[in-house]
Amino acid sequence: MPFEPLANPEPTAPTPHKRQSKATSRWPDLLGLLRRKPETDLDSLSKRILLPSLPVTDEEMARAMHQDRGQKLARQDLWPELAQVMEYTDAARLRTPGGENATTLLAVGARADVVAAAEDALHDGVDPDPSGIDALEDMQAENPDSYPCALIVALAHIDIGWAWRTTATDRTRPAHELRFLEHFKRAEDMLAPFDGVDLDAPSLSAAQCALLAARRQPGMRVADDYERLIDLDPDSPRHMRAxxxxxxxxxxxxxxxxxxxxxxxxxxxxEIWGAGAYAWVYFDALALDPCAIAHLDADFFVDGLRDIVARRRDQHVINQLSAFCGIVMAPKTGNQRLSGPAEASRRRIHDCLDWLLENHLQELHPLIWSQTLLSPGLTPSLPSRRALVAKGRQTALRVIAQRFAEDISDGSSIAFSSSGMYRLPAL
Incomplete structure (x- = not known):
């Protein structure tokens, strides 16, 4: 099927290098996500939420370790060694504590320098220097039978293709769209000799799914391609969310x-997730499109949340689910008001925040909460990491304070530990 433009696409997973802005005005109004309560009250109450905070988590360290390893081996031109590592992590289904695929992260690091240079050039309004992607193409030509090498080059083309599309203006859109399609077509050619199922390589199947963005009418191929990917790697929630x-x-x-x-x-x-996959498939969809909740089976979704927690007690996952219930499923205001049944579903999921906090949350991962305020996928201009951490902590404490406002209105506090949540009386 020929590659043609598609309306309203979303990019693939972000690479480590992204331009940042010191401005934080892009944050949504947090108070609009919470029940109406004066900001000063929330700030005061949030000071009585005693929750250990991890600015740098095990998940972040694991992701950085894999990305740094991929980047280091690429910079040293140790491509056969990198390919061997990627084949092993694919076969072993090696993941971070939060479930991110190690092979994908290695590939992110391996192409980071080339992609970053291309993105910087496009943001500066100039065409990228082709020498970087040409060097990757030469590397793949020297390793024609290595699917990890082909995967790295194909994903670099996909990332650069997205950079062309996302930097387009009204005047440059036709030219940028053409370059987008050219890069995606080159990525398809790179991956054509390799089959993810035959090679037992989920990373390849995930890349094939990423190529759907340049197809005019993917149709049922979307369901079929993702079904093959999920069946190949059912433990990963990333594929279900995508x-x-x-x-x-x-x-x-x-x-x-x-x-x-x-x-x-x-x-x-x-057998792996119980009803959890139902919740994972809806997870990013609900964050991006509030109208999707009108078609949701709330009972099934809540059962899914409970099954996820029963199987994945990692605090990264608990923070993800808590932030989702507390922010994405917070009461809507203004033009975002929902119909009666949809509002009941939203409230049912939002109320899951109570048992997540009371029974499972032990430590705060601020970045997860700040990222939940933003839509999934790439963000053109993210605040600095320090701002993300600060906003995430502020957001989480306000959400929790709002849920337990009546309990701590007498001056008592809510504390969290590995033994669970408990109430401390006022002094």
Missing amino acids: LGEALLPARYGNYEMLDLEARRTAARTG
Whole structure:
């Protein structure tokens, strides 16, 4: 099928290098996400939430370790060694504590320098120097039978293609769109000799799914491609979340397809996740499109949340689910008001924050909370890391303070530890 422009696409996972802005005005109004309560009250109450905070988590360190290793081996031109490591991590399904695929992270690091240079050039309004991607192409030509080498080059083309599309203006859009399609076509050619299922390589199947962004009418191929990927690597929630996003009406599907594939995925992965896959498929979809909740089975979704927690007690996951329930499922205001049944579903999921906090949250991962305020996918201009951490901590403490406002209105405090949540009386 020929590659042609697609409306409202979303980029692939971000690379380590992204331009940052010191401005924080892009943050959504947090108070608009919470029940109406004066800001000064929330700030005061949040001081009585005693929750250990980890500015740098095990998940971040694991991601950085894999990315740094991929970048180091690439800079030293140790491509056969890098390919061997990537084949091993793919076969072993090696992941970070939060479930991120190690092979994907190695590939992110390996192409980071080339992609960063291209992105910087495009943001500066000039064409990227082709020498970087040409060097990767030469490397792949020297290792024609190595799927990790082909994967690195293909993903570099995909990233650069997205950079062309996302930097387009009204005047340059046709030219940038052409370059987008050219890079995606080159990525498809790179991956054509390799099959993820035959090679037992989820990273390859994930890259094939990423190529759907340049197809005019992916149709049912979206469900089929993601089904193969998820069946190949059912332990990873990343693929299920990507499937849900891909099936939104603004992408390649519709709400009926989204719910159908969420149910089918849950049925196929029941031995691993219980009902958890249903929740994972809807996770990013609900964050991007609030209207999707009108088609959601709230009981099934809540069962999924409980099954995820029963199987993944890592604090990274607990923070993810808590931030989702506390922020994404917070009461809507203004033009975002939902219909009666949809509002009931939203409230049901938002109320899950109580048992997540009371029974499972032990430590705060601020970056997860700040990132939940932003839409999934790439953000053109992120605040600095320090601002992300500070905003994430402020957001989490306000959300928690709001949920337990009545309990601590007498001056008492809420404390969290490995033994659970408990209340400290006022002095």
